[in-house]
Amino acid sequence: MTNMTDSSDSPGKANKKEESKTLPLKSDFSEWYNELLQVAEIMDVRYPVKGLYVWNPFGFSIRSRVYSIMRELLDNTGHVEAMFPLLIPEHEFMKEAEHIKGFEDEVYWVTHGGTDPLDVKLALRPTSETAIYPMYKLWVRSHSDMPLLIYQIVNTFRYETKHTRPLIRLREITSFKEAHTVHATWDDAAAQVKEATRIYQQFYNRLAVPTIVSKRPDWDKFPGADYTMAVDALMPDGKTLQVGTAHHLGDNFAKTFDITYEDPEGEQVLAHQTCYGVSERCIAALISIHGDNKGLILPPEVAPTQVVIIPILFGKDKAVLSACNNLSDTLKRAGLRVVIDDSDARPGAKYYKWELKGVPIRIEIGPRDLKNNVVVMARRDGDKTNVPNDNVLPEIDRTLKEMHSDLYKSASESLHSRIELCSDLDEVKDYIQSGIARIAWCGERSCGLEMEEIVGAGILGEPEDPALGKGDGTCPICGKPTGIVVLMARTY
Numbered sequence: 001m002t003n004m005t006d007s008s009d010s011p012g013k014a015n016k017k018e019e020s021k022t023l024p025l026k027s028d029f030s031e032w033y034n035e036l037l038q039v040a041e042i043m044d045v046r047y048p049v050k051g052l053y054v055w056n057p058f059g060f061s062i063r064s065r066v067y068s069i070m071r072e073l074l075d076n077t078g079h080v081e082a083m084f085p086l087l088i089p090e091h092e093f094m095k096e097a098e099h100i101k102g103f104e105d106e107v108y109w110v111t112h113g114g115t116d117p118l119d120v121k122l123a124l125r126p127t128s129e130t131a132i133y134p135m136y137k138l139w140v141r142s143h144s145d146m147p148l149l150i151y152q153i154v155n156t157f158r159y160e161t162k163h164t165r166p167l168i169r170l171r172e173i174t175s176f177k178e179a180h181t182v183h184a185t186w187d188d189a190a191a192q193v194k195e196a197t198r199i200y201q202q203f204y205n206r207l208a209v210p211t212i213v214s215k216r217p218d219w220d221k222f223p224g225a226d227y228t229m230a231v232d233a234l235m236p237d238g239k240t241l242q243v244g245t246a247h248h249l250g251d252n253f254a255k256t257f258d259i260t261y262e263d264p265e266g267e268q269v270l271a272h273q274t275c276y277g278v279s280e281r282c283i284a285a286l287i288s289i290h291g292d293n294k295g296l297i298l299p300p301e302v303a304p305t306q307v308v309i310i311p312i313l314f315g316k317d318k319a320v321l322s323a324c325n326n327l328s329d330t331l332k333r334a335g336l337r338v339v340i341d342d343s344d345a346r347p348g349a350k351y352y353k354w355e356l357k358g359v360p361i362r363i364e365i366g367p368r369d370l371k372n373n374v375v376v377m378a379r380r381d382g383d384k385t386n387v388p389n390d391n392v393l394p395e396i397d398r399t400l401k402e403m404h405s406d407l408y409k410s411a412s413e414s415l416h417s418r419i420e421l422c423s424d425l426d427e428v429k430d431y432i433q434s435g436i437a438r439i440a441w442c443g444e445r446s447c448g449l450e451m452e453e454i455v456g457a458g459i460l461g462e463p464e465d466p467a468l469g470k471g472d473g474t475c476p477i478c479g480k481p482t483g484i485v486v487l488m489a490r491t492y
């Protein structure tokens with residue numbers, strides 16, 4: 001921990017941290033989050049460029065597992081992976097008016113090659129529409145080329161001016177999964193947007209992170225889109241985190257990039273497009289939603305180590321060590337990721353370390369357990385039990401599965417207990433201090449903007465789930481009766 005202590009801390013504070021070896025309480029969410037990223041060795045935030053952070057090997061290993069779930073889901077739904085360049089020539093970037101307006105303040109420009117000024121300035125992609133669509137113009141020929149479903153997982157750069165935070169608001173988004181699809185009709189593209197949010201919800205279910213899908217209000221849609229659907233997670237401090245978006249691009253980009261196809265009648269017609277994206281915010285949500293005062297709690301599927309075995313040794317006890325090795329071999333043969341911690345540290349220090357790292361299951365084996373033909377199994381989010389030797393593998397399998405569903409269940413209960421129907425904007429103002437408010441809205445832009453102004457928080461939009469998005473009420477601004485209920489929350 002010493003070398004991970006933030007160098008800007010006063011020596012006194014650093015020393016105190018050393019002594020107590022504890023994380024800030026999770027109730028101090030922001031402190032807890034920042035400290036946990038460091039001490040659990042997920043990100044090193046000391047890189048000397050604002051908004052850029054380093055993935056530690058442990059964090060990177062979580063990232064790899066999370067993104068292989070994403071790849072699996074996309075590959076199984078007809079998507080194919082590709083890779084486009086990082087640099088976008090100015091004239092391509094400047095083609096779509098809305099898109100430019102939305103992104104021009106956030107673009108980093110490459111203006112020189114060595115000491116020579118470039119003839120054509122090059123944008124570092126903030127997102128890749130304008131890198132990909134000139135190629136789609138060349139690739140899309142006929143109706144039989146569609147749907148075209150391509151994704152890439154790349155870094156993108158956004159000169160964010162809001163407060164930057166590791167994994168949440170980055171200037172280099174290192175893990176931008178963006179899909180770009182082309183369809184014959186507007187309706188086909190709309191169906192793909194639905195499919196995208198369905199895939200994202202499945203993805204988040206695999207991380208045991210419950211989410212809400214809603215249609216963003218017009219003023220908050222992606223620059224250049226017809227409409228935007230967003231996936232939000234609720235963080236421990238009551239703010240929502242937008243953890244994915246899917247945009248219906250209509251034929252807006254097809255017009256500017258001249259993406260046409262020959263329809264069955266032999267006519268050249270404009271294509272329709274969608275794009276959807278997820279960033280490493282998915283890992284921010286995963287960490288924040290499940291962790292506790294002791295550190296990370298990782299769903300087994302993405303935990304770099306699933307089982308840690310700790311020999312309880314009194315001197316060099318060969319029998320205990322060999323029991324640990326045998327068990328480790330058995331578990332590894334069954335495909336589990338296992339570590340034996342036979343370091344010289346005291347058992348308590350080992351428990352602390354592996355709890356901090358979120359390892360789902362800890363097994364302890366001591367001389368007494370050997371005699372009784374049992375091992376001690378401790379679940380990261382629960383109790384310690386004795387498990388008979390001949391039942392360890394099935395019990396671990398069962399527990400890992402149960403742990404996933406318990407994590408999801410408790411996160412889902414926590415989410416739903418923090419969504420409340422409010423009858424006026426004063427109630428909304430109060431309620432969003434801890435969660436997501438539901439409130440009627442007539443759908444008029446002017447009313448919506450005024451609601452945001454009064455409450456000091458954003459309208460997430462109308463949720464797709466009718467249980468959340470429908471209900472009779474009256475617009476708090478104009479008093480018109482309406483069947484639409486929208487969500488409002490403080491957002492990251």
Ligand code: P5A
Pocket residue numbers: 126127128129158160167168169170171173177178179222242243244245247275276277278279280281
């Ligand atoms: C969809 C993919 C797009 O860029 N183009 C390709 C579309 N959409 S978006 O909403 O602007 O971004 C997609 C998701 O990326 C996350 N995100 C970020 N994560 C970390 N740091 C940032 N600065 C950042 N900006 C956006 C959000 O989850 C967003 O929904």
Ligand code: ZN
Pocket residue numbers: 441442443444447475476477478479480
């Ligand atoms: Zn109104």
